[in-house]
Amino acid sequence: MPQQPPRRATRADVARLAGVSDSTVSYALTGDRPISDETRERIERAMDDLGYVPHARAAALASKKPSLVALHFPVGERGIDVSDLNYVNAASDRAEVEGIQLLMWTHDINDIDALRRLVSQGLIDGIILMEVRQHDERVDYLRTTRLPFVTIGRTKDNTALSYIDADFDAWGPLAVNHLADLGHTEVALISQPGSVVESGYGPVILTQSSLMAQAERRGMRVHLVNSRPNIRAGREALAQLLTAHPGITAAVGFNAPAMIGVLEELAVMGLRVPEDMSILHFGISPEQAEMTVPAQTTISVPGGVLGDEAMTVLIERMTNASAPTRQILAPPVLVDRGSTGPAPLRAD
Amino acid sequence: MPQQPPRRATRADVARLAGVSDSTVSYALTGDRPISDETRERIERAMDDLGYVPHARAAALASKKPSLVALHFPVGERGIDVSDLNYVNAASDRAEVEGIQLLMWTHDINDIDALRRLVSQGLIDGIILMEVRQHDERVDYLRTTRLPFVTIGRTKDNTALSYIDADFDAWGPLAVNHLADLGHTEVALISQPGSVVESGYGPVILTQSSLMAQAERRGMRVHLVNSRPNIRAGREALAQLLTAHPGITAAVGFNAPAMIGVLEELAVMGLRVPEDMSILHFGISPEQAEMTVPAQTTISVPGGVLGDEAMTVLIERMTNASAPTRQILAPPVLVDRGSTGPAPLRAD
């Protein structure tokens, strides 16, 4: 075990030991200018001997380059699951490439005071906001600030706002076309409770209306059900739907717990997936999709894309104050896990 | 909306506008020396006018006081649930009082390289490790380092290691005494799978053996079951136990999913809690305990205590290099949620 030196070695210590000037040590580190092999070796040996590690905070102060970024992940009631961490990890990986660390911030979404304190401290160089609402106080506050920020998701008024979001307008058509091409003409849409939709939750509204519009174009009938997010509600919803509309050959979900209920009910009724009923699910993570029996075909944004893109945009904004506003919509991806198939012939 | 100033105001700007020297502004801020009311007012007005906020990073550099601490929370497979956030929030709150920010770090527990990079950066002033294992590579690495650190949980060889942990040796006796006082003489212990115990998972081993020892002293018979952590296994375990040992009047759990199964099976069998069977559960959070029907009486460490204590110790170590090693065991707390009661008279 190495002896612990009394104090942190500094660049000056290294320079002295290597017999070069301070700045030469810096340049040897960054490679920003050519150094003779011999000098470089002496410096490296000195660094080793002293156990020298550069001090990022001092560097940040001097260079005025970003070194710490916050990711606001308001956890609220539901915690953070493994799929959420895709965002975080992707953002973190992207940041590390630039030598930037990620401060994961989990305060309540309404605790603007805490946010204000964080920002005022001058500790962080930028911030990414997750779980953005149609009207979001955090955005209002940050707009009054000099701090660069990017949102994952968008507010209603997104003027001059840099954001990354899923392109929900494309989700509906993608689903409809996939099913219509398989011959389905009558489908169920198991959506969120009415209250969620009415409160202006963007993803559901945009997806739902784009789906309806495309269904009309393709001559597909859609039966919309606003289901509470639990297993029992999903079971009941499916049972009622099939009674009322026996011609339904596919169920599209935007409600993970309810869809578990739908799958349970199908199993109870002896209906097979996808032979008797096709299943398609919006927005759930691969982990959630693989967890059920059978696994579900999904339409969503690949984990990590949003996090990575957000960090990329933020870095641009931090580095270049006059960088243009970027509003990015990530295209949806359909992952076929075998729960959709040709429409069965069914006696209406 | 305020106009965005071209650049951040500095202390020098404030001093100039207020017509005082730089240091006077500093002292006005910290209150470290007397300032005339008149001067103070001028300074405060100047700060307001300029929208001045102190720059934490520069302050940290100059004062050499800690300003950023990492909390390593290896999320692994299971994600972060709301009760986990108790630790985080408690630590974060404690840190904020000292003007320290918390960097929540979720990299894999085995990614020592990433840890090395984080530490080498010189960005953080200390680190708290969660989910510590009996033999933990992170600890091995950090020991070779000058960076102050504290663990939540302890390694096998904890020489010169500062840690906070639950006092598992006290869990068993607390449970046994509680039940024995209620007249129970034959109980089941629904523990973790044998593999977990054999791999040297400290909490289970310590709790289990302290429970056995105290049971012997109090003349209580304990039937140990190593159950897989899922609902079905719990149901089966209870059914078999009651068949083999009908005299059992209480079930003690250290296995959240299995205990849900136990409760289900009791309900199916028409047995009431606590009239027919008492239930006591180790180590689960209040949220988990309240989630079941009926809610469960628990023995555990109050959420937040560990996080708060860990941060306190870390701050001490960062502030005072020669601070003594602290090894703290937090006492258990029994929270009675009504699932334990007097032992029923049962015909053996």
Place this chain on the structure above:
DNA sequence: CTGTTAGCGCATTCAC
């Protein structure tokens, strides 16, 4: 290829 110099924004010691 390498050294010198002047800061980054602030805390703090030493003067008055």
Place this chain on the structure above:
DNA sequence: GTGAATGCGCTAACAG
């Protein structure tokens, strides 16, 4: 009560 001066550890012109 207040100001001047020095330095935290490093970067980045500006000089050779």
